[in-house]
Amino acid sequence: MGQYLYKLPDIGEGVVEAEITAWHVAVGDTVEEEAPIADAMTDKATIELTSPVDGVIESIACEEGDLLPVGSVLVTIRTEGDVAEEVETADIEPEAPPPPEPQESADDNEPDSVAEDVTPLSTIVSAIGSASAVPKPDTPPVPRRSSDGPALASPAVRKRARALSIDLAALGGSGPNGRITHADLDAMLQSGHTRPAAPAAISTPAKPAPSAPPTSQTEDAQPGETRIKIIGLRRVIAQRMQEAKRNIPHFTYVEEIDVTELEAFRARANLKSGDDAPKLTVLPLLIKALSQTLLDWPQFNARYYDDAGYVSRYDALNLGIATQTDLGLIVPVVKDAGNLSMWDIAHDIARLAEAARTNTLSKSDLEGATTTLTSLGPLGGIVTTPVINRPEVAIFGPNKIRQVFVPDETGAPVLRKKMNFSVSCDHRVIDGYDAAKMVAELRARLEDPVTIFLE
Incomplete structure (x- = not known):
């Protein structure tokens, strides 16, 4: 009889901690090897952790929503027989103790807690x-x-x-x-x-802890009130959005684009596509045009490492595609979009969207974005002001396509398809003039889609 200390594994390069978003076991449960124990989420991916041995769960390290450092004990499993890396009770390495609870003293210069000097x-x-x-x-x-x-x-x-x-x-x-x-x-x-x-x-009198939340936040829930703990992906989104708005001076530039010819081209392409080809949406065409435009405007395909004081510009466009799932917003990455055909881009978007919805994205699918595009498709509204995914310096937001009447050369009303296109920029490294010029070049390509395939 022994104990197996299953430690939180190294989930990926640069990951130092993970949030336990779900437990699949409780103390006293019997588990078999490869049985799911918990779901762990980092800023890169969510993975399912499985038991390395057969045994009984003796202890679990934390509650759902808590952060756990890589290498710390996740669960203790009581095992029988000889098991590799089995640890006898006498040999268990103790977990580092949590910081002592603050203790008030009559003399502020006295330590908060003294091991051998307990109040009688x-x-x-x-x-x-x-x-x-x-x-x-x-x-x-x-x-x-x-x-x-x-x-x-x-x-x-x-x-x-x-x-x-x-x-x-x-x-x-x-x-x-x-x-x-x-x-x-x-x-x-x-x-x-x-x-x-x-x-x-x-x-x-005891002094209140400086970080103690207001009384109104610690009171019991009121009738009709539902409290939902912010954990998992929603917590990560909240932290990132807060960091982005705190650190990045945003500005958003919006331009109206006539996509009548682009939509006609897309319809013809879908009629001629093979049975195994995904339905071509406007997004692959937009990405193709964007990749060509950013060759002349590399400051948008960049990251600003403000702590180190430099901007990294990239030759390849690794475009994050913001994707809505039941868990929240996930941003898988279309790699080297500039060297892909519109059909390759469509295939990649379809694959990533399905993997995001089924929570089967790989670590590689979520890494390496140099800039991001966010689109709600038909629900895109008239104007959007997206928040930059720090440390990136720009995020692009196409809005929904709408039909409007515009006068032709004779003044007669003609029905056209229009789309507003937004770009939010980090004003520390991108000027408004650059945003206006870049979007004007993008608009020219989209309004005459043949030019997309002439370069």
Whole structure:
């Protein structure tokens, strides 16, 4: 009988932590090798973590929505027989303890928590006027720490101790190497020697934590109110949008484009396409025209690393395509779009969209974007002001195509198809003049689609 410590694996280059978005097991569950344990999400992908061994789940590291560092213990699995990398209880490497809870002191210069100097129980009882905390005469003595350093305890024991306001720093463990167990917590409870997170014997009023949220945010939900924890992809989107708006001075330029000829060309192309070809939308044609335009305007196909103080411009257009899914907005990448045909682009868009909807995108599918295009298709509205995907410096937003009457040379009304096209730019590296000139060149290509295929 032993224990297997399954640590959060290295999910990808540069990834230092992952959010556990879903647990598929609970403490006490029996798992088989390759059975799903949890879903982990990084800023690059969401993956399913599976059990490397057969056994029983003894502990899990965190709750859904919590961030876990790469290399930290995800679950502890009790195993039977000889298992590679099996760890006996006595050899378990303790998890790094969480920072001590802030403690108020009558002297602000005193440390918040001292392992060997616990407030005497009689002082606490006198201060709060409660006899219920007096130790019962028949209860066993509580073990005391005999050495300095962090207390040894499993994540489950630490979590329970925090919930019970028990200070592990002052408690000795009866397990191997002084490890604190659930039995030690039970003994502490029976003796009444629990230590409050903030001692009641302090005569000075406790100061509120600087980061404590307003009372209105911590009150219980009101009737008719539904609270939804922000986790997973929605949390990542929220953080990125906040960072982008905080760090990037946006401006958006909008131009109206006549796409009547482009739509006619698209219709003819669909009639002549093979049975295995995807339906050609306006998006592949737009991407093809954009890739040609940005050859003359490389400052839009770039990333600004403001902390390091330089801009990287790229020869290849790796275009992120913002895709709406049930989980939220995902941005897979069409690689080297400038060297693809319109049919290749259409195939790639269809493949990425399906993989995004089914949560089967690979790590490669989500990496390397040099700029982004976001489109809601028929729901695109008249004008959009998209938010830049930092550290990129621009994001393009075609809006829906609408039919409008415009006068011809004689003044007679003629029905045309029009589309507004938006580009949001980082004003630190792109000027409004550049945006206007770039979009004017793009408009010329789209209004005369034959020119797209002459270059």
